Amino acid sequence: MEKRNGLRVILFPLPLQGCINPMLQLANILHSRGFSITVIHTRFNAPKASSHPLFTFLQISDGLSESQINDAPTSNVMSLLAQINCSTESPFRDCLRKLLVESQESEKISCLIDDCGWLFTQSVSESLNLPRLVLCTFKATFLNAYPILPLLRTKYLHVSASEAEDPVLEFPPLQKRDISRIFGKEGEKLDPVLRIVVETTIRSSGLIFMSCEELEKDSLTLAKEIYKVPIFAIGPFHSYFSASSSSLFKQDETCIPWLDNQEDKSVIYVSLGSVVNITETEFLDIACGLSNSKHPFLWVVRPGLVLGAKWIEPLSEGIMRSLEEKGKIVKWAPQQEVLAHRAIGGFLTHNGWNSTLESICEGVPMICLPGGLDQMLNSRFVSDIWRVGIHSEGRIEKNEIEKAVKMLMVESEGEKIRERLKFLKDEVARSVKHGD
Structure with missing residues (x-):
C-alpha cells in the first residue's frame, strides 16, 4: 500500500463520461503519489464508487428531478448541464465547507481540482481560501481559443461554398466551415459560458491538461501566457493506469x-x-x-x-x-x-x-x-x-x-x-x- 503524505485532494468532475474518466484517472495518479482522495459528485451520472474503494465519494444535490436523472436523453445533456450549474453551487459550497472543518482534525486539504466546465467553483474556493486547480479535459489548443471563439462565431456565421475550405487564420488548423459546427445549435448561448471559463481560469491556481509537449508544445506555452497560471501537462492520464476506466455504461465484455x-x-x-x-x-x-x-x-x-x-x-x-x-x-x-x-x-x-x-x-x-x-x-x-x-x-x-x-x-x-x-x-x- 502506498505511503500517505497527510494531504487530501478534493475532486469535482463534470457529470459527463468524457469528464469523469479523466478526473478519476487523475485521482489514481495523485493517490499513487500519496494523496488521499475525496470525490464530490452530482446525482446525475454519478460515478461508481464501488470501482474505486480507496477513494471517498460524496454526493450532492443537483436540482434535477428523478425523471430527469433516469430518463435524460443524451441529446439534452448540454441543457441539463446548464441547469446543474445553476442549482449546484449552494450544495457544493456546504459540502466543501464541511470538509474543510473536518480536515482541521485530520488530513489537511491541499486543494480543489474541478472541471473547467463548472462556472461557480472559483468563487466558492476563493470564499473558503482553498486553492483551485482547473482540469481541462480537452486539447489546450481549444481552451486557448475560448477568448476569441465568440468573435469567430459571428465572423464566420455565414460562409459561402467557395470559402468553406479556407483556413481560419486566427485558429489554425480549422477551416471556415468548421466554426459553425463547433457551436452547433447552441450559438450565442455558449458565449457567456466561454467568457466565465476564461475569467475563472485566470483567477485559479493552475491548469492541468491531459496532454504533453509532443502533442501541443506551442499551445501549452500559449496557455501560460493567456491564463497566467502554472501549467501542468502530465500526458494522457490513462497511460499511467491502463485499466482505470470509470464507465457510466454497462460494458459488453463479449x-x-x-x-x-x-x-x-x-x-x-x-x-x-x-x-x-x-x-x-x-x-x-x-x-x-x-x-x-x-x-x-x-x-x-x-x-x-x-x-x-x-x-x-x-x-x-x-x-x-x-x-x-x-x-x-x-x-x-x-x-x-x-x-x-x-x-x-x-x-x-x-x-x-x-x-x-x-x-x-x-x-x-x-x-x-x-x-x-x-x-x-x-x-x-x-x-x-x-x-x-x-x-x-x-x-x-x-x-x-x-x-x-x-x-x-x-x-x-x-x-x-x-x-x-x-x-x-x-x-x-x-x-x-x-x-x-
Missing part, C-alpha cells in the same frame, strides 16, 4: 473473445462516444458503408445514439443479416481494452479528446467523424497536422464510409498513416515515461 477470433489489424472499431447523436439516415449510411467495405467491424451503438430510436430498430432484417456476416454490434465496449487488442486495425471515431488520445497511444489510425465543439479541432489535427487519420469532412454517407475504411485498412495511404502514427505513439509514450 466483444473481447469475438476480437480474439479475428486476424491481426483486420477489424475497424466504430464508436461515436457518449454524447454525440446522429440521424437515422446517417446511422443507416454507416451501416451500409461498413457492410459494403467487407471488413470485420466492432460497432458501438449506444442506446439513444440515433435520434428518434431507442437502439438499432432502424436496421432492416436484410441490413442486419449483412452486418452479422462480418461484424458485431454492442451497446458499449471497454474501449481501452478494445483499442489495445491486436485485431483492431482502425478506429472510426467522433474524435473526443479521450478517444483521440487512446487511439494515438495504441497506434490505431482514425477515420474522423467529429460531432462538434473541440472534436472539430481534434479531427483537424489528426488528419492535417499529425496526418494519422482520414477526415470525413462532415459527410456521413455510405460511399464515403466504405471508401475511408478501405483506404485505411488495405490501401497504401493507410500504410503511410500507420508509419506516421507509430512515430507519434513512441513520442507520446516517451513523454509519459519521463513524467514518472
Whole structure:
C-alpha cells in the first residue's frame, strides 16, 4: 500500500463520461503519489464508487428531478448541464465547507481540482481560501481559443461554398466551415459560458491538461501566457493506469473473445462516444458503408445514439443479416481494452479528446467523424497536422464510409498513416515515461 503524505485532494468532475474518466484517472495518479482522495459528485451520472474503494465519494444535490436523472436523453445533456450549474453551487459550497472543518482534525486539504466546465467553483474556493486547480479535459489548443471563439462565431456565421475550405487564420488548423459546427445549435448561448471559463481560469491556481509537449508544445506555452497560471501537462492520464476506466455504461465484455477470433489489424472499431447523436439516415449510411467495405467491424451503438430510436430498430432484417456476416454490434465496449487488442486495425471515431488520445497511444489510425465543439479541432489535427487519420469532412454517407475504411485498412495511404502514427505513439509514450 502506498505511503500517505497527510494531504487530501478534493475532486469535482463534470457529470459527463468524457469528464469523469479523466478526473478519476487523475485521482489514481495523485493517490499513487500519496494523496488521499475525496470525490464530490452530482446525482446525475454519478460515478461508481464501488470501482474505486480507496477513494471517498460524496454526493450532492443537483436540482434535477428523478425523471430527469433516469430518463435524460443524451441529446439534452448540454441543457441539463446548464441547469446543474445553476442549482449546484449552494450544495457544493456546504459540502466543501464541511470538509474543510473536518480536515482541521485530520488530513489537511491541499486543494480543489474541478472541471473547467463548472462556472461557480472559483468563487466558492476563493470564499473558503482553498486553492483551485482547473482540469481541462480537452486539447489546450481549444481552451486557448475560448477568448476569441465568440468573435469567430459571428465572423464566420455565414460562409459561402467557395470559402468553406479556407483556413481560419486566427485558429489554425480549422477551416471556415468548421466554426459553425463547433457551436452547433447552441450559438450565442455558449458565449457567456466561454467568457466565465476564461475569467475563472485566470483567477485559479493552475491548469492541468491531459496532454504533453509532443502533442501541443506551442499551445501549452500559449496557455501560460493567456491564463497566467502554472501549467501542468502530465500526458494522457490513462497511460499511467491502463485499466482505470470509470464507465457510466454497462460494458459488453463479449466483444473481447469475438476480437480474439479475428486476424491481426483486420477489424475497424466504430464508436461515436457518449454524447454525440446522429440521424437515422446517417446511422443507416454507416451501416451500409461498413457492410459494403467487407471488413470485420466492432460497432458501438449506444442506446439513444440515433435520434428518434431507442437502439438499432432502424436496421432492416436484410441490413442486419449483412452486418452479422462480418461484424458485431454492442451497446458499449471497454474501449481501452478494445483499442489495445491486436485485431483492431482502425478506429472510426467522433474524435473526443479521450478517444483521440487512446487511439494515438495504441497506434490505431482514425477515420474522423467529429460531432462538434473541440472534436472539430481534434479531427483537424489528426488528419492535417499529425496526418494519422482520414477526415470525413462532415459527410456521413455510405460511399464515403466504405471508401475511408478501405483506404485505411488495405490501401497504401493507410500504410503511410500507420508509419506516421507509430512515430507519434513512441513520442507520446516517451513523454509519459519521463513524467514518472
